[in-house]
Amino acid sequence: MSTWPQKDVKELAAALLNQLRLNKIFLWLGIEIEFYLRKEGRAPDDEVITRFSALFPEILLEKERGNGQYEFAMPYKEAEKAISALIKLKKRMLIAAKECALELILEPKPFADDYGSAMHLHLSLHDADGDNLFSENNDLMDGIIASVLDLVRTDLDFICNEGDLIRLQPGWMAPSHIAWGGNNRSMVIRVPHDSPAHRRFEFRLPSANSNPYKVLLFLLVGVLLSKGQKAIHTKIYGNAHDPQYNLPKLEFCNNILLKRFQDLSSLQKVLNDVKIQKLVESNFDDWSE
Numbered sequence: 001m002s003t004w005p006q007k008d009v010k011e012l013a014a015a016l017l018n019q020l021r022l023n024k025i026f027l028w029l030g031i032e033i034e035f036y037l038r039k040e041g042r043a044p045d046d047e048v049i050t051r052f053s054a055l056f057p058e059i060l061l062e063k064e065r066g067n068g069q070y071e072f073a074m075p076y077k078e079a080e081k082a083i084s085a086l087i088k089l090k091k092r093m094l095i096a097a098k099e100c101a102l103e104l105i106l107e108p109k110p111f112a113d114d115y116g117s118a119m120h121l122h123l124s125l126h127d128a129d130g131d132n133l134f135s136e137n138n139d140l141m142d143g144i145i146a147s148v149l150d151l152v153r154t155d156l157d158f159i160c161n162e163g164d165l166i167r168l169q170p171g172w173m174a175p176s177h178i179a180w181g182g183n184n185r186s187m188v189i190r191v192p193h194d195s196p197a198h199r200r201f202e203f204r205l206p207s208a209n210s211n212p213y214k215v216l217l218f219l220l221v222g223v224l225l226s227k228g229q230k231a232i233h234t235k236i237y238g239n240a241h242d243p244q245y246n247l248p249k250l251e252f253c254n255n256i257l258l259k260r261f262q263d264l265s266s267l268q269k270v271l272n273d274v275k276i277q278k279l280v281e282s283n284f285d286d287w288s289e
Helices: 006-022 046-054 079-099 138-158 162-167 212-224 256-261 267-272 274-284
Strands: 026-038 061-063 069-073 103-105 119-126 201-203
Touching (some): 046 061, 138 201
Antiparallel strands (some): 026 069, 026 119
16 A cells, blocks of 8 residues: 555645646545444444444434444535545444444455455546536547556556455455446446536545545545546446456456556645646646536
């Protein structure tokens, strides 16, 4: 996983988001976080879960497929606000679990014979009026999807570690191959069926305990590199691990993303680098027209 300092990751993500805002482009996220709860080593009974859920009156606690597995689906917000809200929620979850004498488990695959826990991020871009830029521009969203999948192929280890690979296996409703498609949970990127105003894609790769700022930076780089990107990743309609698709498996590669910036000794140098500035300008000058 990336060894960049957390402070640099946060500041670089914030700077790139600001570059988008200067071009009247706003990145929004809706985040879902899965987790397990245990009481004395067993799945809690309904009474305890009701007590736990009551400590979060503003957000719905949903049952997931695992034994004692649940999910919070957070409201859609601008990216920085969404990440900040997620971090605050996870702190509250720890406090609530302690109050209810529960163990909160956020590991990617805590039980070998049960489902893993993920952090899913629903992403869309909006203009200054709040209108969804994906609603009438398929090429825009498809290009970003292709760009993010390219990063997954070359830079999986920027946001994942060995523990994540245990979760990313066929048959457990988790991504295992580089793929995108519709309503199938084996995709790295899933495009939910919704109205044009709510058009978005869901990035299903990160685990529940992934660093959200690294994930945000990963997605931002995908967005920034996407202009003119060819959609070389074919949309599929079955399970990504089905043999007829013959798709590449998720695996660690060369961490090209880090190599791309390894000669930049500080965050300031990254932000002032001509290539970065030209990248931003070339990608977004015509998107707000």
